[in-house]
Amino acid sequence: MKLERYGHGGDLATATEAYGLPQESWLDYSSNMNPWGPPEIVGELMKEHWRDVAKYPDPAVRRLRAKLSETYRIPAESILVGNGAAELIDLVVRVFKPEETVLARPSFSEYEEAVLKAGGRTRSVLLREERMFELANAREFASGAVFLGHPNNPTGRLIPAHVLDELREAGSRMIIDEAFMDFVPDEEELSYIRRASESEQIQVIRSMTKFYAIPGIRLGFMVAHPDLIRRLAEAQTAWSVNFLAQLVGEAVLDERAYAERTKTWLLEERPWLSGELRSLGLVVYPSDVNFLLVSLAGLEGWNVGRLQRAMAGRGILIRDASLFEGLNDSYFRIAIRLRPDNERLIKELKECLR
Numbered sequence: 001m002k003l004e005r006y007g008h009g010g011d012l013a014t015a016t017e018a019y020g021l022p023q024e025s026w027l028d029y030s031s032n033m034n035p036w037g038p039p040e041i042v043g044e045l046m047k048e049h050w051r052d053v054a055k056y057p058d059p060a061v062r063r064l065r066a067k068l069s070e071t072y073r074i075p076a077e078s079i080l081v082g083n084g085a086a087e088l089i090d091l092v093v094r095v096f097k098p099e100e101t102v103l104a105r106p107s108f109s110e111y112e113e114a115v116l117k118a119g120g121r122t123r124s125v126l127l128r129e130e131r132m133f134e135l136a137n138a139r140e141f142a143s144g145a146v147f148l149g150h151p152n153n154p155t156g157r158l159i160p161a162h163v164l165d166e167l168r169e170a171g172s173r174m175i176i177d178e179a180f181m182d183f184v185p186d187e188e189e190l191s192y193i194r195r196a197s198e199s200e201q202i203q204v205i206r207s208m209t210k211f212y213a214i215p216g217i218r219l220g221f222m223v224a225h226p227d228l229i230r231r232l233a234e235a236q237t238a239w240s241v242n243f244l245a246q247l248v249g250e251a252v253l254d255e256r257a258y259a260e261r262t263k264t265w266l267l268e269e270r271p272w273l274s275g276e277l278r279s280l281g282l283v284v285y286p287s288d289v290n291f292l293l294v295s296l297a298g299l300e301g302w303n304v305g306r307l308q309r310a311m312a313g314r315g316i317l318i319r320d321a322s323l324f325e326g327l328n329d330s331y332f333r334i335a336i337r338l339r340p341d342n343e344r345l346i347k348e349l350k351e352c353l354r
């Protein structure tokens with residue numbers, strides 16, 4: 001049974017069906033969550049406010065939008081909150097219906113699924129291994145719409161500023177998924193949020209589930225010109241952002257110490273883990289975020305299917321990256337976790353590959 005049978009990593013229920021280990025026993029490297037877990041305040045709010053689920057949530061998500069507006073210094077009218085970035089990926093494509101959408105490959109599979117569901121078609125531009133999967137130029141992109149991860153999943157790389165500038169000049173509709181941007185130290189400078197709030201050409205999608213480790217809550221937001229936000233809001237399902245998600249979203253934005261700790265940890269852990277993986281003979285690509293794309297190309301007899309099964313047998317889940325168009329069966333993706341887990345990962349990988 002494919003561990004990604006529902007299209008994503010982090011599917012512990014499927015892993016348990018396939019291998020029999022209880023869900024809480026897995027060491028999950030296959031989904032890219034902040035390993036510090038949800039901030040404590042999330043638990044406190046749930047305990048304190050559980051009775052409030054007896055009421056409908058605010059349909060206009062006013063308090064959280066005001067908080068996002070203050071945090072990112074953009075008008076609240078430019079913000080639409082959604083049931084995870086996943087809802088907004090779907091919504092933006094459903095509302096704007098571009099005929100052709102250009103995707104860089106490999107990239108997050110939901111972009112294509114959303115386009116096809118909305119009756120559009122996609123065109124792929126390949127990110128090249130020899131360029132370390134960096135998007136090199138915008139020449140191949142001249143099209144009605146482009147949907148890009150910034151940073152991109154599964155490659156973990158930011159889009160160079162000159163490429164984004166060229167796309168802007170070419171007049172493409174730019175839908176930019178910044179689901180992992182919070183992990184980038186120069187986030188404020190590199191994010192397109194500010195530009196999206198002013199221009200009809202650019203829409204930015206953000207997730208709050210990765211950085212705050214709350215994927216079970218479902219929370220993301222979109223930034224766009226207020227006229228576009230109004231159109232998107234009209235097409236959104238009523239009450240799609242539940243009461244707890246709104247409350248939690250507001251509170252985690254104040255968790256400055258949590259954010260700092262996460263960024264400091266990542267700056268140290270990413271080079272350490274990359275170095276350890278390289279010392280096992282693996283090829284590790286440069287990453288700007290909290291996960292790594294890795295290749296088994298140098299190791300004879302190994303492919304990702306074999307490694308994923310062997311590691312699952314040891315209680316560790318890794319993401320089969322060959323399922324991303326543009327990658328072959330030598331690629332896998334792993335999250336970066338805290339040092340004790342990472343030491344166990346390296347030990348098990350070493351034994352496995354021996």
Ligand SMILES: Cc1ncc(COP(=O)(O)O)c(C=O)c1O
Pocket residue numbers: 083084085086087108149152153177179206207208209210215218219220
């Ligand atoms: C690149 C990218 N964008 C968006 C999402 C969806 O995030 P959310 O949990 O906010 O729906 C994911 C989840 O894996 C992702 O990897």
